Amino acid sequence: MKKLLFTLLLAAVATGASAQESAKTIKIRVLLSLNGASRVGMNTVKQMLAQYQKAYPSVDTAVWTRIAGYYNEKDLANLLVPIYERYFSEKDVDGMIAFYKSDAGKKMVEMMPHITAESQVAGKIWGEDIAAKIRKDIEGAMK
Incomplete structure (x- = not known):
């Protein structure tokens, strides 16, 4: 079938x-x-x-x-x-x-929107953390 x-x-x-x-x-x-x-x-x-x-x-x-x-x-x-x-x-x-x-491929397609959404949130947090560290270093260097 x-x-x-x-x-x-x-x-x-x-x-x-x-x-x-x-x-x-x-x-x-x-x-x-x-x-x-x-x-x-x-x-x-x-x-x-x-x-x-x-x-x-x-x-x-x-x-x-x-x-x-x-x-x-x-x-x-x-x-x-x-x-x-x-x-x-x-x-x-x-x-x-x-x-x-395959079953694994079908599951990949099914889960990908969830994985993408969660990855975007994680990436945003990661990027904000890096940006804060960069700002701190720059501000420290300018003193």
Whole structure:
């Protein structure tokens, strides 16, 4: 059943893709679907848009709806495909697809938003600590 679903996904991606796309490119599109890279990018843009909405509460809802139409997952995937093509061979992509289809890969995709959020908080704390030490050293040197 899983093989059938994967084959159907691959066929759907291939059908929607340009006739000039190579097997590697089509596989990269499958990989992007499996690894969530496009979804992560979309979530980032949605968070950014939410921040703008908070900063500009008087802007009409219709404007925010129009702005939300400026971005979509397919356009982002189109930007990511050439990057993946440059850095990964078709064999690499096949291996990554196998990983992301595994239980460990699925868990990675599921947990990555949590890991990213917690890592950002940890990084912020780390950066603030370093900045405080730098300020202290600079202030000490200026006395």
